[in-house]
Amino acid sequence: MAATKTQKIIIDTDPGQDDAVAILLALGSPQELEVIGITTVAGNVPLELTTRNARMVCELAGRPDIAIYAGCDRPLAHTLVTAEHVHGKTGLDGPTLPEPTMPVQDKHAVDFIIETLRTEPSGTVTLCPLGPLTNIATALQRAPDISDRIKEIVLMGGAYFEVGNITPAAEFNIYVDPEAAEIVFKCGAPVTVMPLDVTHKALVTKPRNDAFRALGTKAGVATAQMTDFFERFDKEKYGSEGAPLHDPCVTAYLIKPDLFTGRNINVEIETQSDLTRGMTVADWWGVTDRGPNATFMGDIDADGFFALITERLATL
Numbered sequence: 001m002a003a004t005k006t007q008k009i010i011i012d013t014d015p016g017q018d019d020a021v022a023i024l025l026a027l028g029s030p031q032e033l034e035v036i037g038i039t040t041v042a043g044n045v046p047l048e049l050t051t052r053n054a055r056m057v058c059e060l061a062g063r064p065d066i067a068i069y070a071g072c073d074r075p076l077a078h079t080l081v082t083a084e085h086v087h088g089k090t091g092l093d094g095p096t097l098p099e100p101t102m103p104v105q106d107k108h109a110v111d112f113i114i115e116t117l118r119t120e121p122s123g124t125v126t127l128c129p130l131g132p133l134t135n136i137a138t139a140l141q142r143a144p145d146i147s148d149r150i151k152e153i154v155l156m157g158g159a160y161f162e163v164g165n166i167t168p169a170a171e172f173n174i175y176v177d178p179e180a181a182e183i184v185f186k187c188g189a190p191v192t193v194m195p196l197d198v199t200h201k202a203l204v205t206k207p208r209n210d211a212f213r214a215l216g217t218k219a220g221v222a223t224a225q226m227t228d229f230f231e232r233f234d235k236e237k238y239g240s241e242g243a244p245l246h247d248p249c250v251t252a253y254l255i256k257p258d259l260f261t262g263r264n265i266n267v268e269i270e271t272q273s274d275l276t277r278g279m280t281v282a283d284w285w286g287v288t289d290r291g292p293n294a295t296f297m298g299d300i301d302a303d304g305f306f307a308l309i310t311e312r313l314a315t316l
């Protein structure tokens, strides 16, 4: 057995094709990651659909035993903005997957997050937000004592050099709920960020997509179909050689941190300006005296990243 200690994680998610791959990667990596629960949030599509999609993905992985908790159906302060233009009407367009039959837990996602952090030994649970930060911020607001007990928050969101994808200045997850993001970035727990600067280097090129499909398994083929769908939008928008696979950067980091490099810096969230609302103001060059509050990643070994995903999908 490897000496690596299995890390307990809660995946907070708004699936989303790339969320789906992030979840599959985690479930395919039981040596490194123990998924103690999946919490859903409104984001790419409304909550009812993100909860349905999370269940579909667990069933695709052959894991109907995973506990799924539905969370907040709208951001803290503003109306929900969704992204059907990227992810399709269901949020998980691409493959044809059966309607899920596994249950949703009765408990609210926020209660699950609070209770888990209070019950598990302090510093043993990592939160993995892959969507707007509404559930995590609500938990922190309601139970400020939990911030000291979080091992780490590893999230996909924000951008500095790549600036924005939903507005010229903001990345989608942060833009949807900047007030929540501000609470999370100020909470005092260690925060690691996978911004667009990283995820726009994690492109599903044709050979990488072919490698998923060539696995010939349900999970491999569905992943290829999901990234095919996703790709249409990004190819039109960026003219890139493939779609960026955003959210799996979070779970890949927990399995193989060496795939990523970044800087421990100060990151503030713009919540006021109409023009730049949701911008992650990252002090990459250290031009302020503001203390560091996040490890902001800047680069990825993309070949290593795709090799890891393909290897772990093969085990499902």
Ligand SMILES: [Ca+2]
Pocket: 013, 014, 015, 016, 018, 019, 044, 130, 131, 247
């Ligand atoms: Ca997501």
